[in-house]
Amino acid sequence: MSVETPQAQAPQSPESPVEQPQPSRWGGALREMMASNATVIVFAIVGALLMAAVLIAAANSEVQRTAGYIFARPSDFFSAVWNSVSSAYSSLFRGAVYDPQANTFARQFKPITETLTAATPLIFAGLGLGVGFRSGIFNIGAQGQVILGAVVSAFFGFAFSLPLGLHLLVAVLGGALAGGLWAGIAGFLKARFGANEVIVTIMLNSIAGFLMSYLLTTQAFMRPGSNNPVSQRVYDTAMFPSLMGDNFRLHWGFILALVAAYGVWWLMERSTLGFKFRAVGFNPDAARTAGIKVERMYLYVMLLAGGLAGMGGVSQTLGTEGVLQEGVAGNIGFDAITVALLGRSKPVGIIGAAILFGALRAGSPLMQTASGTPIDIVQVVQALVVLLIAAPPLVRAIFRLPVPVKENAA
Structure with a gap:
């Protein structure tokens, strides 16, 4: 009586192609967008604003006062930090783009014209x-x-x-x-x-x-x-x-x-x-x-x-x-x-x-007068932008951005 034995599966040849999971079309497009130079520039500007925010908070007298009892009432400290940074950047926006607190319609939109004038x-x-x-x-x-x-x-x-x-x-x-x-x-x-x-x-x-x-x-x-x-x-x-x-x-x-x-x-x-x-x-x-x-x-x-x-x-x-x-x-x-x-x-x-x-030049005077932020902070922002733009790998490492994929030469 013959017994049928299962046939052993032939080992796969190392030369045989192995199907790799293909990324989705939207995933590939998102990766390319995040790896682009334009994205690096945007994140460099965001990073410069975040770093400057630390200096704005450190220079604020209320933040310095609440830091003295931060462990007793940490909410006061973080509230002071938020108020100082938000006040500075909102004043910068009002002086450079749009001022909703202005009395007339023309004065509300005058900041953006000052920005374009300074940019010329x-x-x-x-x-x-x-x-x-x-x-x-x-x-x-x-x-x-x-x-x-x-x-x-x-x-x-x-x-x-x-x-x-x-x-x-x-x-x-x-x-x-x-x-x-x-x-x-x-x-x-x-x-x-x-x-x-x-x-x-x-x-x-x-x-x-x-x-x-x-x-x-x-x-x-x-x-x-x-x-x-x-x-x-x-x-x-x-x-x-x-x-x-x-x-x-x-x-x-x-x-x-x-x-x-x-x-x-x-x-x-x-x-x-x-x-x-x-x-x-x-x-x-x-x-x-x-x-x-x-x-x-x-x-x-x-x-x-x-x-x-x-x-x-x-x-x-x-x-x-x-x-x-x-x-x-x-x-x-x-x-x-x-x-x-x-x-x-x-x-x-x-x-x-x-x-x-x-925009930084047009908005800095109002940022100084309305929030008490030193006008030199604007120069710091510009310097930080240049520093981060000059080091794309640093920006990619900080914000975990993908590295652009180099196409193989044909």
């Missing part, structure tokens, strides 16, 4: 620096280029009397040309003699600042009958028209900044010259081998970058200030470096970063 020169200067960064030139001389743009545009604005429209055009072009030529000095020295653009632009920043201080003491610039370092007032024919009426400071320079951003995008992404800029920035040796005149590109990049940065100074003198005075450029050129880095040197990112910094 940052957009111009950030675009100039972004072009340089993508072309392999670390131009940190935007401050000097902003100053030269402000000086020349203001001079054309009050020294000449021209018809409406033509006067504004001449003053704008004069300021942009001044900024471009000032940056062109560094571009020429780099192209002709191989000079380091970082050192040259640092020196040009100092020269521009002292030059403006000197010019404000001359008869050509000083206001008649005044010993203060303030120029004559720019004629109304050379001022940017208001974008929303006389009750708002937002002017047409903001629209011009958006047009410039589109122009930079088209130049860098769609034009032959922009391709050469990017090729030089990616690998100058390979670009030179391909027949691109690298030294000439360096000069062109600096002329363009300086012209855009000079427009930042133009927007100050012909848009908001109406005069040339000490501090008209503020820290626009230096903040623009942060804006360009935060925006990844891309026009859309630069616009977003400029609006963020404009």
Whole structure:
């Protein structure tokens, strides 16, 4: 009698394919979104605000008082922390975006216009620096280029009397040309003699600042009958028209900044010259081998970058200030470096970063007066944003964000 024995199952060949569980379509899309650079930037900003909240609470007198008996009544301490942080950030929002406590409808929406006004020169200067960064030139001389743009545009604005429209055009072009030529000095020295653009632009920043201080003491610039370092007032024919009426400071320079951003995008992404800029920035040796005149590109990049940065100074003198005075450029050129880095040197990112910094600048006065928060906290927030943006792995580790998956080369 035969007994049937079960057949032994053949071992699986190691070469046979093993089906792996495939992630769902929505899960894959969510992972890609969380691993994107945009998500890292958003979480970097959130992280900077959270870190700054610790400083806001530590500087508050009520928090310091309740910390003395935190173990007896911890609720008082945490309530004081919440009140200090929420008051500071709500005041920042009211001063930068929307103020529901204002008396009129116009005043309620005025904060967002102040944010866009403060962002306008940052957009111009950030675009100039972004072009340089993508072309392999670390131009940190935007401050000097902003100053030269402000000086020349203001001079054309009050020294000449021209018809409406033509006067504004001449003053704008004069300021942009001044900024471009000032940056062109560094571009020429780099192209002709191989000079380091970082050192040259640092020196040009100092020269521009002292030059403006000197010019404000001359008869050509000083206001008649005044010993203060303030120029004559720019004629109304050379001022940017208001974008929303006389009750708002937002002017047409903001629209011009958006047009410039589109122009930079088209130049860098769609034009032959922009391709050469990017090729030089990616690998100058390979670009030179391909027949691109690298030294000439360096000069062109600096002329363009300086012209855009000079427009930042133009927007100050012909848009908001109406005069040339000490501090008209503020820290626009230096903040623009942060804006360009935060925006990844891309026009859309630069616009977003400029609006963020404009919001911090516009909302900080109300944050200081309404909540008693030191205005230096805003500078801390900006510094923390830069610190976290410069270290994406740190942001991913803090917020447990996935690492982007690199596609295998075919």
